Amino acid sequence: MRAEAHPEAHPGAAAPSPARPAEGRIRPEAVRAYDIRGVAGRDIDRSGAYALGLSYAAAARREGLSRVGVGRDGRLSSASLEQALVWGLMDGGLRVERIGLGPTPMLGYAARELGLDGAVMVTASHNPPGENGFKILMGDQRVHGERLRELVESEGERETCGSARRVDVIDAYVDELARSADGMAPLKIAWDCGHGATGPAVERLAPRLPGVHHLINTEVDGRFPAHHPDPAVAANLSQLAARVIAEGCDLGVAFDGDGDRLGVVDAEGRVLWADQLLLLLARDLLLERPGAAVVGDVKCSKVLFDGVTQAGGRAAISPSGYVLVRETMQREAAALAGELSGHIFFAEGWGGVDDALYAAVRTFKALSRLPGGLAGFRDSLPPSFATPELRLAAPEARKAQIVAEVAERLAGEGGTFDAALGLRVERPDGWWLLRASGTEPKLTCRCEAVHPDGLERLRAELKDHLARSGIEAEV
Secondary structure (H helix, E strand, C coil): CEEEECCCCCCCCCCCCCCCCCCCCCCHHHECCCCEEEEECCCECHHHHHHHHHHHHHHHHHCCCCEEEEEECCCCCHHHHHHHHHHHHHHCCCEEEEEEECCHHHHHHHHHHCCCCEEEEECCCCCCCCEEEEEEEECCEECCHHHHHHHHHCCCCCCCCCEEEEEECHHHHHHHHHHHCCCCCCEEEEEECCCCCCHHHHHHHHHHCCEEEEEECCCCCCCCCCCCCCCCCHHHHHHHHHHHHHHCCCEEEEECCCCCCEEEEECCCCEECHHHHHHHHHHHHHHHCCCCEEEEECCCCHHHHHHHHHCCCEEEEECCCHHHHHHHHHHHCCCEEECCCCCEEECCCCCCCCCHHHHHHHHHHHHHCCCCHHHHHHHHCCCCEECCCEEEECCCCCHHHHHHHHHHHHHHCCCCEEHHHCEEEEECCEEEEEEECCCCCEEEEEEEECCHHHHHHHHHHHHHHHHHCCCCCCC
């Protein structure tokens, strides 16, 4: 990695740090369950970013931490928010390593390789272009929940000024990704970066892998002009699927805005949902690590959990949310974990970081050892009938209350469900799920059954509960 002394260690008189007026804070509505996300310029502005930097620095210094990494995605507001955040961290007395534009997992890589005490990523992940936010690591723990809210609300103080420097890590990061592909067979692959932060890394990585590679939307553009950067939504994979079919590719891969979620389509342009991908990766991993634990979130298909068990693994279920999945992975000492939204975690080789580029490389290696290719694997799965993950708009102040209302009705009817996992309601012919999103003002839900008629019954039941709580939606 190449490190350069920051030419402007502190903005000084020529460019003073942004003021911190009492109202210049991150709005409470932007503090989500696992990170900070809101409308840039309304919920989160430069003053709020600076205030967060001061508060983070104060908390870090109390724990004896002094060096922190900072990165940013390609959103139009990210550069200015990143600069204000760095000023706050410096004014709070920290040494800041600025890795610049890149995917969130690259910042995780830098934190590990440079031995940093924490990291802050400026990103709103897969949210709309006008939004932005922060993902926060302190020590080796992601700051979330009540601790995150306390951090945002706490006051920081100016200390003896810290310092900042730029660190170029992208080449070292790509080097490690390329080394992890050792043993990969030549494949024909289409890549869709969605104009997100993965573009520069993919442009460096793809030519170093065996096979033929077709790259689309690698230019970083925070407006996301090609399509929304969320690979968990089938419509956002249509351009990739068309390219796969046109070029006769073995598969296609797509990434979200900050590169920690992966989407996959097979040679026929069909979406391979993340729980199906997780089963593919689990089967491959269990050949070398029989008996290993594999974690899936509560939205995942029963096909995944049964398949892990049949392959000789130990299946474990987690509440949804990438932070909670990772915590369950650590608690279960699992070798692999993932959630339906596309976060995939490997314990070995990547330190449990949800890196979509690394997960893509592991997918290529698994396919290299799989007769019949990805389409053959997909066709071999037991039949099931399921909706995709559905996200229904709901007021931020109401979404948790709606879930509680449904839970109360189910309890009164004697229904079977596990409230610790959201509301995963088991029925004789399948299950349905309702939970409040931790990152957006939305409800997430899914239904799965062993027969189409059963799926329709489950959808009707869920739709009725939503309507009784004031949400009219098709599920």
